[in-house]
Amino acid sequence: MKLRINGEQVSVPETVRCVTDLIEHFQLGERVVMIEHNEEILEKGAHPETKVKDGDTIEIVQFVGGG
Amino acid sequence: MLKIGNFTFESRLLLGTGKYPNFDVQKEAVEVSGAEILTFTVRRMNIFEPSQPNFLEKLNLEKYSLLPNTAGAKTAKEAVRHAKLAKASGLCDMVKVEVIGCDKTLLPDPVETLKATEELLKEGFTVLPYTSDDVVLARKLEELGAHAIMPGASPIGSGQGIINPLNLSFIIEQSHVPVIVDAGIGSPADAALAMELGADGVLLNTAVSAAENPVKMAEAMKLGIEAGRLGFEAGRIPKKRFATASSPMEGMSIG
Numbered sequence: 359m360k361l362r363i364n365g366e367q368v369s370v371p372e373t374v375r376c377v378t379d380l381i382e383h384f385q386l387g388e389r390v391v392m393i394e395h396n397e398e399i400l401e402k403g404a405h406p407e408t409k410v411k412d413g414d415t416i417e418i419v420q421f422v423g424g425g
Numbered sequence: 426m427l428k429i430g431n432f433t434f435e436s437r438l439l440l441g442t443g444k445y446p447n448f449d450v451q452k453e454a455v456e457v458s459g460a461e462i463l464t465f466t467v468r469r470m471n472i473f474e475p476s477q478p479n480f481l482e483k484l485n486l487e488k489y490s491l492l493p494n495t496a497g498a499k500t501a502k503e504a505v506r507h508a509k510l511a512k513a514s515g516l517c518d519m520v521k522v523e524v525i526g527c528d529k530t531l532l533p534d535p536v537e538t539l540k541a542t543e544e545l546l547k548e549g550f551t552v553l554p555y556t557s558d559d560v561v562l563a564r565k566l567e568e569l570g571a572h573a574i575m576p577g578a579s580p581i582g583s584g585q586g587i588i589n590p591l592n593l594s595f596i597i598e599q600s601h602v603p604v605i606v607d608a609g610i611g612s613p614a615d616a617a618l619a620m621e622l623g624a625d626g627v628l629l630n631t632a633v634s635a636a637e638n639p640v641k642m643a644e645a646m647k648l649g650i651e652a653g654r655l656g657f658e659a660g661r662i663p664k665k666r667f668a669t670a671s672s673p674m675e676g677m678s679i680g
Contacts, residue, residue, distance in 0.1 A: 364469045385475040392467070392513040399509045417469065419510050423451070423480050424466030424496050425441030425581070425608075425630025 359412035370410075377405040380416070392419050427626050429603055430551035430572040432490060432519070434461045437620070438650050439492065439605060440643075441465070441630025448483045450639050455484065458643035464492040464521055464628065467507050486516065492553065494521035501540035508545050520545055521575065521607075521628075522554040531581040535562050539569065546570045555607050558592040560599065567602055574600055575607035575628060578619065582631040584611030587618055597623040613642075613649030620653025621661070 361368050361380075374380050377393055377400060393400045394417035395408050410416075427434040440460035445451035455463065463484070471477060493511030498504035501524060508520040522541045526534025533555055539562075542554045551572045556562055558576040566574055576596050579585035586609065587593060597604045603625035610616050610629040619627050627650055636642035 363472060368472075384472045386470070386472070389470075389475070389479065390481055390514055390516065391470060392510045394510065399506070399513050401513055402515050417510075418472055419467050420470040420479060421465050421481055421491075421493065421511070421514070422468045423442035423445065424494060425443045425464060425628075425634075 362415045364418055374410055376410060377408040380410055381405065390421060427603060436461045437626040437654060438647055439464060439626055439628035442480055443630050443634060445634045445639060448478060448480050451480060452483045454633055454639045454643040457640050459647045462490045462492050464494050466494050466496045467510050490519065491517040492519045492521050493517055494523045496523045498524050501537045501544060504541035505544050508550060519551040519553060522552060532557055535559065539565060542566055542571050543569050558589050558596065560592055560595045563596040564599055567600055571602060573603040573605050575605045577608035578606050578615065579609030581608045583609050584632060585609050586611050586615035590622060594622050613645040616646050617649040617653035620650050621656050623657055
């Protein structure tokens with residue numbers, strides 16, 4: 359299916375069913391990442407229960423150095 | 426003791442995490458500085474390079490309180506979004522509100538800063554707004570319930586030090602919450618002066634990260650802030666126009 363991730367069209371396999379699957383698909387399981395799904399910011403606990411479907415808009419963000 | 430909301434800290438130095446030569450130098454500088462609060466920002470991840478190193482992995486997060494900032498936001502709405510994304514990490518409750526209103530000077534937008542502060546306080550954040558050195562604005566932020574006020578000494582990253590010590594001292598005198606001088610500090614003398622004026626803390630980044638030797642500068646800043654604070658607590662002598670001899674006048678004719 360096609361998702362819009364961080365402003366770009368990205369294809370992911372149909373095996374990606376929830377946000378946790380999506381994080382695993384991009385090998386980000388060990389990283390500190392925060393997710394916004396269709397303009398809703400998800401608490402960490404909500405990743406497994408948040409279903410991903412074709413056409414969803416997702417932001418995957420992280421912490422970077424700054425002042 | 427620096428008390429911000431429900432948090433207390435020994436160190437009065439808050440350190441940024443941007444623009445270090447590399448993560449190892451950064452780690453050492455952070456350790457040497459004694460800082461307990463680190464600030465950083467939220468950005469999109471490059472999902473196609475999952476192995477890219479990240480500064481968080483070099484730091485023992487148990488040792489530090491994380492203060493995400495909303496740098497990059499130009500409106501209150503964007504700032505609130507950045508703050509909520511940061512909080513979704515589960516790693517932090519504090520937020521540095523930073524809403525830039527001018528690309529050239531990087532000075533904060535006072536109206537959007539007020540709005541963002543109000544909104545984030547409602548959401549239950551511990552809120553530290555970065556503001557200009559406007560005395561009335563600082564008071565209004567405190568009235569909203571901001572947990573600390575963070576006036577700039579001079580433009581971000583400029584290293585110009587404290588341009589307006591008078592305004593800064595007005596802000597410090599009127600505030601009932603901590604005042605943390607944020608932005609523009611260039612040298613340990615600048616940091617010491619901020620503390621001598623009665624500031625509760627100093628937040629800086631470039632002064633350390635872009636110094637020729639960031640690790641040495643981190644220590645210099647630590648000492649400068651400690652000296653400045655001690656000096657403030659000790660109560661300096663007033664400046665006088667004329668000399669006053671330090672040695673006794675009695676018994677001068679010894680011959």
